[in-house]
Amino acid sequence: MPDVFEALPALVNGNESLVRRGRYCTTTFLVEAGDAAWLVSVHEGRVERVERGPFLMRAWSFAVRAPREAWQKFLEPMPAPGYHDLFAMAKAGHARVEGDLRPLMQHLRYIKDLLTAPRGRA
Amino acid sequence: MADLEPIVGRYFTLTLDGRPHRVYFEEAGQGIPLVCLHTAGADGRQFRHLMTDDAVTRHYRVLAFDMPWHGKSLPPAGWQDEEYKLTTRGYVELIRTFITALGLARPVVLGCSIGGKIVLELARLHAKEFRALVGLESADYQAPWYDDTGWLHRPDVHGGEIAGALMSGLIAPQSPSETRWDTLWMYMMSGPGVFKGDLFFYRADGDFRDRVAQIDTSACPLYLLTGEYDFSCTPEDTRRTAAKIKGAHVTVMKEIGHFPMSENPAKFRTYILPVLDEIRAQTRSA
Numbered sequence: 001m002p003d004v005f006e007a008l009p010a011l012v013n014g015n016e017s018l019v020r021r022g023r024y025c026t027t028t029f030l031v032e033a034g035d036a037a038w039l040v041s042v043h044e045g046r047v048e049r050v051e052r053g054p055f056l057m058r059a060w061s062f063a064v065r066a067p068r069e070a071w072q073k074f075l076e077p078m079p080a081p082g083y084h085d086l087f088a089m090a091k092a093g094h095a096r097v098e099g100d101l102r103p104l105m106q107h108l109r110y111i112k113d114l115l116t117a118p119r120g121r122a
Numbered sequence: 123m124a125d126l127e128p129i130v131g132r133y134f135t136l137t138l139d140g141r142p143h144r145v146y147f148e149e150a151g152q153g154i155p156l157v158c159l160h161t162a163g164a165d166g167r168q169f170r171h172l173m174t175d176d177a178v179t180r181h182y183r184v185l186a187f188d189m190p191w192h193g194k195s196l197p198p199a200g201w202q203d204e205e206y207k208l209t210t211r212g213y214v215e216l217i218r219t220f221i222t223a224l225g226l227a228r229p230v231v232l233g234c235s236i237g238g239k240i241v242l243e244l245a246r247l248h249a250k251e252f253r254a255l256v257g258l259e260s261a262d263y264q265a266p267w268y269d270d271t272g273w274l275h276r277p278d279v280h281g282g283e284i285a286g287a288l289m290s291g292l293i294a295p296q297s298p299s300e301t302r303w304d305t306l307w308m309y310m311m312s313g314p315g316v317f318k319g320d321l322f323f324y325r326a327d328g329d330f331r332d333r334v335a336q337i338d339t340s341a342c343p344l345y346l347l348t349g350e351y352d353f354s355c356t357p358e359d360t361r362r363t364a365a366k367i368k369g370a371h372v373t374v375m376k377e378i379g380h381f382p383m384s385e386n387p388a389k390f391r392t393y394i395l396p397v398l399d400e401i402r403a404q405t406r407s408a
Binding site for chain 2: 013078079081082084086087088090091092101105106107108111112
């Protein structure tokens with residue numbers, strides 16, 4: 001299921017227009033699904049690394065946390081209302097977005113496209 | 123020969139709050155005037171599909187203005203030293219001044235989002251001036267889905283990119299790619315701070331929880347239609363609002379988000395045509 005985040009390097013780096021849109025994005029952010037966590041390192045629009053936790057004292061800019069079931073619904077090919085968007089999940093209480101929001105907001109379309117890249121594969 | 127669309131656009135000057143504003147509007151069709159109000163940070167192009175739908179324009183003269191500061195309408199002279207902020211009072215004045223200036227007799231007003239919200243105030247204060255009022259994605263109040271609208275207007279975040287990226291989530295996943303991206307393009311084009319200024323009305327000044335119960339739908343029918351994928355103004359927000367207004371009609375639209383007329387025109391017409399037919403039937407019997 002959210003293990004599909006480990007496919008992000010292939011899914012993102014093989015998408016030329018996504019990489020182009022993210023060319024000014026360099027950051028490391030945390031994705032949490034229940035008790036599992038991944039650190040996603042982006043360098044100039046390419047996903048350099050996805051590491052699986054648990055982590056001890058690792059730095060990240062922002063974090064996106066949701067229960068596994070919420071990610072499962074988010075990653076369905078045609079998600080239900082409330083699970084179709086990161087902020088929809090946050091407003092409905094299914095997800096939390098935390099940390100330094102500036103890199104997220106500066107590259108919001110890129111990050112949203114990155115997180116939905118595994119849609120239909122979960 | 124070029125295949126010209128039936129939509130035509132004109133400019134004129136409206137005096138609002140004592141100051142001249144150069145305003146652009148488009149129209150198509152003939153019959154009952156149908157004034158359409160676009161969403162925050164967007165412009166009247168959102169209604170282009172309604173204006174090219176013969177089933178609508180056969181019976182309705184469809185008009186959509188770009189609000190001052192939006193689309194092809196200009197901000198008033200001196201804008202460079204001002205912070206734009208839409209207020210309830212100013213928005214009501216704009217709509218009524220537009221209608222009076224064009225001599226539109228008892229129009230139908232159909233608005234979406236901020237436009238859907240303001241029809242509640244038109245219904246409360248000026249019901250007799252309208253044949254019917256239609257609010258899309260309309261509620262007396264809706265909880266915010268991000269805390270700080272400051273993200274929309276600051277030098278380290280691109281205003282157009284952030285508006286488009288935020289709004290992308292409010293479009294239903296079923297909406298066709300072409301109209302989805304048309305809708306987002308309009309958001310990406312908005313002037314700096316304009317979307318944020320509109321949201322002052324949407325989030326703060328337009329909290330109508332204390333007054334929608336005063337609306338009398340016997341003076342003017344009120345239709346509220348909300349998309350199931352809209353998490354800004356949710357179907358629940360609309361239902362809660364309608365529960366306070368005796369006689370308000372509520373429809374929840376499947377596979378639609380916050381921009382029905384623009385994100386999925388084909389789906390939207392299946393919901394709006396029956397409403398427009400009903401309004402027309404009432405007019406005939408009146």
